[in-house]
Amino acid sequence: MGFSVDSKEVCANIAKVIEQQLPEAIKQALQESCQVVEAQAKVNAPVRDGQLVQSIKHEVDGNIGTIYSDVEYAPYVHTGTGLYSSMGTGRKEVPWRYKDAKGNWHTTSGQMPQPFLEDAMTQSKSEIEHIFKQYFK
Numbered sequence: 001m002g003f004s005v006d007s008k009e010v011c012a013n014i015a016k017v018i019e020q021q022l023p024e025a026i027k028q029a030l031q032e033s034c035q036v037v038e039a040q041a042k043v044n045a046p047v048r049d050g051q052l053v054q055s056i057k058h059e060v061d062g063n064i065g066t067i068y069s070d071v072e073y074a075p076y077v078h079t080g081t082g083l084y085s086s087m088g089t090g091r092k093e094v095p096w097r098y099k100d101a102k103g104n105w106h107t108t109s110g111q112m113p114q115p116f117l118e119d120a121m122t123q124s125k126s127e128i129e130h131i132f133k134q135y136f137k
């Protein structure tokens with residue numbers, strides 16, 4: 001009694017399974033990972049009940065997951081301003097003055113960065129690795 005294995009057929013079957021299941025597994029792992037990072041970014045945001053926190057969202061498009069805020073001032077909170085800009089692009093002519101909506105004048109040299117998104121990625125790294133290992137074990 002014996003049997004034979006056609007390696008080409010086995011490889012074709014494995015390829016078919018991977019082709020059918022891999023994209024969905026990647027999408028699910030990305031979706032879960034983005035949810036984890038989004039939740040951590042909301043915890044990291046400087047004000048936990050304001051417009052910035054409410055604006056933090058995520059989306060998955062193909063093999064790319066994005067966590068973002070669409071409020072106009074989010075980049076300034078995240079990277080800082082003036083002398084403190086983590087990107088090195090802040091205003092160098094300091095201090096400067098500005099008038100707020102109530103007509104009060106303020107003097108500043110900038111705002112320190114509060115990288116709520118970047119820190120969320122770093123803080124979530126081990127949990128993201130765990131999520132992907134669950135899908136690809």
